[in-house]
Amino acid sequence: MNNNLIAVFKKIVGETYVLTSKEDLLSYGYDATPGFFHLPATVIIPENTGQVSQVMAIANKEKIPVYVRGAGTNLSAGTVPTQGGIVLLMTRMNRIIEVDTENLVAVAEPGVVVSDLNKIVEQSGLIYPPDPGTVTTATLGGTVAENSGGLRGLKYGVTKHYVMGLEVVLADGRIMNTGGKNVKDVAGYDLTKLFTGAEGTLCVITKIIVKLVPAPETRKSMMAIFNNLDNAGNSIASIIANKIIPATLEIMDNATIRTVEDYAHVGLPVNAEAVLLIEVDGIPAVVEKEAAKVLEVLKANKADEIRVAKDTADRDKIWAARRAALPALAKLRPTTFVEDATVPRSKVPDMIRAINEIAAKYKVRIGTFGHAGDGNMHPTLVCDIRDKEEMERVYKAMDEIFATAIKLGGTLSGEHGIGLGKLRYMEDQFGPVGMEVMRTIKKALDPNGILNPGKLVGEC
Amino acid sequence: MNNNLIAVFKKIVGETYVLTSKEDLLSYGYDATPGFFHLPATVIIPENTGQVSQVMAIANKEKIPVYVRGAGTNLSAGTVPTQGGIVLLMTRMNRIIEVDTENLVAVAEPGVVVSDLNKIVEQSGLIYPPDPGTVTTATLGGTVAENSGGLRGLKYGVTKHYVMGLEVVLADGRIMNTGGKNVKDVAGYDLTKLFTGAEGTLCVITKIIVKLVPAPETRKSMMAIFNNLDNAGNSIASIIANKIIPATLEIMDNATIRTVEDYAHVGLPVNAEAVLLIEVDGIPAVVEKEAAKVLEVLKANKADEIRVAKDTADRDKIWAARRAALPALAKLRPTTFVEDATVPRSKVPDMIRAINEIAAKYKVRIGTFGHAGDGNMHPTLVCDIRDKEEMERVYKAMDEIFATAIKLGGTLSGEHGIGLGKLRYMEDQFGPVGMEVMRTIKKALDPNGILNPGKLVGEC
Structure with a gap:
């Protein structure tokens, strides 16, 4: 980027809020998604809307790509400045x-x-x-x-x-x-x-x-252990069919259970096919009633063991297991892909089973945990991005996981977005007409294609 | 519309599902909004998506306006075929x-x-x-x-x-x-x-x-009568501030109370400044607790009388009063405009007071009732559309009501839509940039401007 422009940007946001040295730029070249990196030409840190407006007017006139960025925790490469240009860092606007x-x-x-x-x-x-x-x-x-x-x-x-x-x-x-x-x-x-x-x-x-x-007045947490995945799946369906909508209804599959136990020693049975973690919240009378109904459902669906949190310490212990899932899996290998393929909740057992088959087929280590109640799974693929042969298998497994989600009436993303990471599957979900419509809207609102170009809807 | 096209449409949807006689078309020239009428060229009644697709492809090629219509209960002239063309009646697709x-x-x-x-x-x-x-x-x-x-x-x-x-x-x-x-x-x-x-x-x-x-397991209804509007307004704010979100929290102003009592004789005090009608729903324990809290709030805010429904008959009586509001007001004069200017709930008393002042200023009869809990008011202007002098005052009052809603941080529509009825105020709410963006999207998705042209975002 030429120095005149840099000087103009410095005038708008202040000398110290335009970064250009390679050391400064380095951290803004990637986000939390493995496999994507590109150095921006500059990082601009505006203080208010007026400054953002001035920066955008110039970027638009000069056709410079602009990548808006917060903390960079993105899991779909959405904030990676793949075509250089400006990273617009919003952390200063934090009132x-x-x-x-x-x-x-x-x-x-x-x-x-x-x-x-x-x-x-x-x-x-x-x-x-x-x-x-x-x-x-x-x-x-x-x-x-x-x-x-x-x-x-x-x-x-x-x-x-x-x-x-x-x-x-x-x-x-x-x-x-x-x-x-x-x-x-x-x-x-x-x-x-x-x-x-x-x-x-x-x-x-x-x-x-x-x-x-x-804020809910109170909450109650439970953990149920299943030696049979279908019983876990039926429990999920049955809880909802009983008109209970828990605040949280999480699942961990066997691979995740083994890894978590190995990592955190929280007393999970390593042979269980699935663990459900459930929390109901609200006013005490409702919580009691709903918790009782959930227990009844879990028993009816042959849970092999049920633990109910009696106090805050118990509750923390239950959720510590769930919170350990990602770090435990991530510790296994150098590279971690946390995906968020999502299916209608009735399809959760089908999805977990399919993921297990895909893991075996491509010899890829996948732990699956996630938000079973809303069908939002987190198949987590651990690997080594430096190993080309392995990565080929990893990407094939990923392709098949997302294809399966769509086949089951699901969606590519329950909460992580599309970015670049899942762009290649978008047409499978939306079809050519859906993609055309989205690109039409993108082109109408950003005719020069400067805002996060190439992401979500692809090049247009 | 030329006969060849009519023949083509008949081939697509079936002979009897294309209407062209004036008698048949008459009912499709208006909806539930006073003051708007235009005869369509034809009414087409498709049976499935494929037929809709075929009709649209032709309409787009021939640049014929298309007005999609259901039951025609629209209150913002959204379904009136103001530029002729096709009314696409969807009632046959009712599976x-x-x-x-x-x-x-x-x-x-x-x-x-x-x-x-x-x-x-x-x-x-x-x-x-x-x-x-x-x-x-x-x-x-x-x-x-x-x-x-x-x-x-x-x-x-x-x-x-x-x-x-x-x-x-x-x-x-x-x-x-x-x-x-x-x-x-x-x-x-x-x-x-x-x-x-x-x-x-x-x-x-x-x-x-x-x-x-x-479905909620149970519900409880209450009515509170206020001789002071501010006490009613404070009650609304206080119920919400106490973290109770009733299923329904309705208000009727004095003009509405008088009219309803005169029409339905349900025992409303005609001098009250406001009546609140409240229903909480959910599981019995919650309903009891929330109802008790609501009663406490009403008393603390000096409700002059409180009635609690003891059974279904009582409940029906309370809601009969609310349901009578529109028909009672509508019976007063030949023409009724039910508007839906909406404000943040904290501004409900300001809005009601402003409407009363506007009614006095323009000598227009306005009864206001509506969904106080969500700020969605229904100022209802009754008049005679044949009286030009009166209508001038009515439209001025309407302009001022919507301007007031926007000034209070509100919106033109809480639930009735914009259509043509409120189109002239849109730029006041959205500003020129907002309108341009909406028109840009409209033009991008409907470049020939055939879908409900001139409505919502105006001509583009």
């Missing part, structure tokens, strides 16, 4: 502008860390439910752009269910607002939802209005 | 394809009447929550296109919160699918939400996947 307890909304800038927002709203007895695994580092803006989910997705939904309004800067620098604080708002096209989950391909998000909900 | 109790979803065609869907899913202990006042006549497709709300919106949201996937036919006849049965699905742009509430300007909806929820 929580308002917590409005009358209307149950918060207004914040994109650089706010999600758990920081929760710390503030908790003081009013409220929660912001989306809770991705990276909640203590991920930024609100990143989770909105990626439409992140989390453990509570079954009962509480994903990020898009909480985004009520946005301020955004368009590709050409124009500023616009969508939505607002109104619980009911059906005027105009739902641009709030269109921009949420658009992975930075349509606009730069500069302000976010989110819905808050009352 | 409920599937009720999937494992995944808690239903799949249905757009012509299904909403209450018919509910009758079917109730058999599985489930409900489809959106419940517009027209629930026994409105079609599912119409409510999805308009993003309809209803009495339960506070707790359960509006239609868009339940649409999980769509099959649509694009302006040029191409068929595409969006979303699916996955609770978590963040792949690609959220076209499901973009098309929901697009009022037939972007595509023809031909199949709908909706989310179902467990």
